[in-house]
Amino acid sequence: MPGLFALAYKLLVNDRAKFTALLIGITFAVFLILQMTSMFAGVLKRASATVVNVGAKVWVMDPSVNNVVSSIGMPDYVEDFARSIPGVAYAVPLYSGAALARLPDGSYQPVSVLGLDDTSLFGRPELVQGRIEDIYADNGFVIVDDSEYPKLGSPPVGASFELNDRAARIVGVARVASSTLFGIPTLYTTYSRAVQYIPSTRFTTAYVLIEPKSPADVPVIQRQIGRLGYLALTSDQFIKRIANFYTYKTGLGTNILLMTVISFMVGLSISGQTFYSFIIENLEKFGALKAIGAKGRELVLMILFQATFVSLTGFGLGIGLSTALIALAKMRLASYAAVITFDNLALAFVMVIIIAGVSSYVGVRRVLRIEPFDIFRG
Amino acid sequence: MAIEARGLAKWFGDGAARTDAVRDVSVEVRLGEMLYIVGPSGSGKTTLLSMISGILRPNAGSVRVEGVDIWGLDDDALAEFRLHRIGFVFQDYHLFPRLSTAENVAIPLILRRRAWHEALVEARRLLGLVGLENRAELPPVKLSGGEQQRVAIARALVGEPDVLILDEPTASLDGETGRSIVSFIRNDVLSASRAIVVVTHDARISEFAHRILVMEDGRLTAVRENHAHAS
Incomplete structure (x- = not known):
């Protein structure tokens, strides 16, 4: 042969x-x-970069949410309810919104802002410059050094700019696993500061991030959250939901x-x-x-x-x-x-x-x- | 007896469209014999040649080659029989232009599952026999018509068949080259353990045949013993 x-x-x-x-x-x-x-x-x-970069195991959201940037605010009791579920180790809120940065040369640049839980800073990125605790300093923001970083003039730690007409200062430069889809820089700050800087609707919690006590608790958590009228997805499920949205609905x-x-x-x-x-x-x-x-x-x-x-x-x-x-x-x-x-x-x-x-x-x-x-x- | 064909008939089409190509022909070919089948175009000689060589199934009659009823074999066994017992030299040679001359000659051995290198060594030996040892690495298209014919003969002989079938071996050659080719076949290829059947139009080479069968309109019309054949 x-x-x-x-x-x-x-x-x-x-x-x-x-x-x-x-x-x-x-x-x-x-x-x-x-x-x-x-x-x-x-x-x-x-499109799923935020889900990957924040790294929460379970994401709670409004059932109408089908991609990470189009979040719908949820009332505070969702977070409280999540914390009351027996299988939940902890639950924290995440703010997700957009703002307009004014650069020193007078030009404007839209940015994405993620507000982390003030107490735990759960979902914080890995810093390559600066210290994470400086995020609590006045006007403190951490910027992500990704492909969009140069659009803000690649600001170093200490650089100042305006965000929605308020003073903002870079206190850290971070590295994340994945760049985002929409071609705009990403800033991290605390939840409370994000709410102050960005005009919001009545409810400001975009997502509640849950750490289950064990993987076996996830289905229970999902059922409990579902009974409340909201949706709890594992990170993989959320990524798949986003992928399905872009694949079939865009x-x-x-x-x-x-x-x-x-x-x-x-x-x-x-x-x-x-x-x-x-x-x-x-x-x-x-x-x-x-x-x-x-x-x-x-x-x-x-x-x-x-x-x-x-x-x-x-x-x-x-x-x-x-x-x-x-x-x-x-x-x-x-x-x-x-x-x-x-x-x-x-x-x-x-x-x-x-x-x-x-x-x-x-x-x-x-x-x-x-x-x-x-x-x-x- | 090398070939024993009895009552062979072949027709194409049915009813009013039926054409009888061969009608009730019986042929015997002896070992050590060079037999010609001659006749005008459409007389059925190529059809007869195909039936006695296991290429075309007859509608009637039987063919025994070296005692084996070849049309009683299934397709695979018949292909295997042809591969081991019958050598073919086609009118247009049908050499692969993308293979070297030696590789073309080696094909029957490769089909017999011989190792590639071993088959090429044997092919080169056969090319030496037909005087083309220095052409082994050339593609056939670089050879003259006569040389290509000799390559085709080497390919037919490489498996040492009992029966050699040649279809119009001189059709594409000038007279002198054609004669030298047939002379080579007659004197160097034919042996006491081999029979050769040639279909030809070429009267210039008739002296090399032992016997000549004449066909006309699908029938065998004459059998001529050639007592003055070249030796």
């Missing part, structure tokens, strides 16, 4: 023009599929899906057509092989080997090209969101397998139908 595969390999690779066209088709398809899905994965990851998912399907069709067209013409060009030779004594399944194996070989090679090249371009883009554009996940790779792999399958199916049909007698008849 190895000899048969070596024969198939040489027939494929020695036809440099077609082999190159096949590789280009599949590589291009994989590249496009990965680019599309990686961008989408990057967008979804950033048009983003549909567009990415369309682009992915188009990429797939491009790859299928180029590779399918090239592979088909490769088979047609060699059809008489396959017929001659049949006459000599090759069995139908041996020819099928040869074709499947060729399709698999070219597909996997194209898959590898496509991944390499995509990875290189994403890495390059991230070096040049800090806010570039694409991220390659195992799911992206699996999707691209499945699509490549389909391309290989369809391409070889057509070839296999033709080869199985050719009669050795046709070779004699010319």
Whole structure:
């Protein structure tokens, strides 16, 4: 059998023009599929950045909330009720809102403000400059050093600016796991200061963050919160809810899906057509092989080997090209969101397998139908 | 007896569209014999050749090659039989242009699961026999028509078949090259343990045949013993 595969390999690779066209088709398809899905994965990851960065295990919210920035204020009794549930170790409020910063040069920049529980500062980020206790100092804010940090002029500790026409001062620079989606800088402060700086509705608690005593307590907590008319989600559930919102309710998912399907069709067209013409060009030779004594399944194996070989090679090249371009883009554009996940790779792999399958199916049909007698008849 | 065919018939289509390609033909080919099948285009000689070589199933009749009823075999067994016992030289050679000459010759051995390297060594030996040892690494398209024909012969012989089938072996060659090829087959390929069947239009090579079967309109119309054949 190895000899048969070596024969198939040489027939494929020695036809440099077609082999190159096949590789280009599949590589291009994989590249496009990965680019599309990686961008989408990057967008979804950033859409859930606050959930990841704050790191609470359970988030309580109004049932209408479907993404982290569109929070709906909840009355204080939700927090009190959460604390009364037996399985809750502690529960703290989180403020989430937007404000307008005025920079020293007079320009304005919208910012996202997270107000942490004054007592515990639960959900605080890791500081790379300054001390977290300085957040209690007058007008103290911690700024996140992410891709949006330069939009506030990359202010160091001690820098002053205006926030909603009130004095604000940077007391720390923080690092977080993930940048946010909306291209605006993020500031952390205490809950009480956030409420002072940002005009709010009657209720100011955007989320109640819960630390359960044990994972087994989570379903109980969710049921209890549900009875109150609110929604308690684990961080994974909240991330999934946000992902579902952007995927199914914003048009983003549909567009990415369309682009992915188009990429797939491009790859299928180029590779399918090239592979088909490769088979047609060699059809008489396959017929001659049949006459000599090759069995139908041996020819099928040869074709499947060729399709698999070219597909996997194209898959590898496509991944390499995509990875290189994403890495390059991230070096040049800090806010570039694409991220390659195992799911992206699996999707691209499945699509490549389909391309290989369809391409070889057509070839296999033709080869199985050719009669050795046709070779004699010319 | 190398080949024993009895009452062979083949038709294509049904009813009014039926065309009889071969009608009740019986043929015997002896070991050590070079047999020609001649006749005008459409006389059924290629169909007959296909039936006696296990390529085309007859509508009626039987074919025994070396005592084996080949049309009693299933498809896989028949393919295996052809691979081990019958060598083919096609009219258009059907060499793979993307493989080297040696790799083309090695194909029957590769189909027999021989190791790639071992098959190539044997293929080069066969190329030496047909005088093309220095062309082993070239692609067939770099060879002349006569050389390609010799490569096709080497490919047919590499598995040491009992029966060699040649379809119009001189059709694409000039007269002198054609004669030299057939002379080589007659003198160097034919042996006491091998039979050769040739379909041809080419009267210039008739001297090399032991016997000549003449076909017309699907029927065997004459069998000529060639007593003056070249030796």
